[in-house]
Amino acid sequence: MNLLGLVTGNASEVSVKKLAQEFSSFLVDGEEVLAGFAVIRDTIVFTNKRLVLVDVQGTSGKKREYITIPYKNILRFSKESKGTFDLDSELKIWVRGSSTPISKSFRKNDNVDKIYKILSQATLD
Numbered sequence: 001m002n003l004l005g006l007v008t009g010n011a012s013e014v015s016v017k018k019l020a021q022e023f024s025s026f027l028v029d030g031e032e033v034l035a036g037f038a039v040i041r042d043t044i045v046f047t048n049k050r051l052v053l054v055d056v057q058g059t060s061g062k063k064r065e066y067i068t069i070p071y072k073n074i075l076r077f078s079k080e081s082k083g084t085f086d087l088d089s090e091l092k093i094w095v096r097g098s099s100t101p102i103s104k105s106f107r108k109n110d111n112v113d114k115i116y117k118i119l120s121q122a123t124l125d
Helices: 003-008 016-023 112-124
Strands: 011-013 033-039 042-047 050-057 063-070 074-080 089-095 102-106
Touching (some): 042 112
Antiparallel strands (some): 050 063
């Protein structure tokens, strides 16, 4: 991710090859990384079996929490585009067992539509 993306909160695509190497220790047999997007320090990763949210923690960024959401547990999701006075776009995902959605904000619409489409394909198949 470039410096401008870090400051503006854009979702920039991450190399599938790089993510496959990073995730190789916990991908199950037959699981493949399909796409990934960096949002500030965090990453949204789509595999053919699940959605993985990587929450980078601490000042050094070495501590990471990997949140796995099987696609079958996603109840609904929404995308809110930016408006005239509201410069943020937002993606919300409701997961079975939680009344509060997982929410990610984006300062521009860059890749929000692409993320929404991938999420649609994964959950509606």
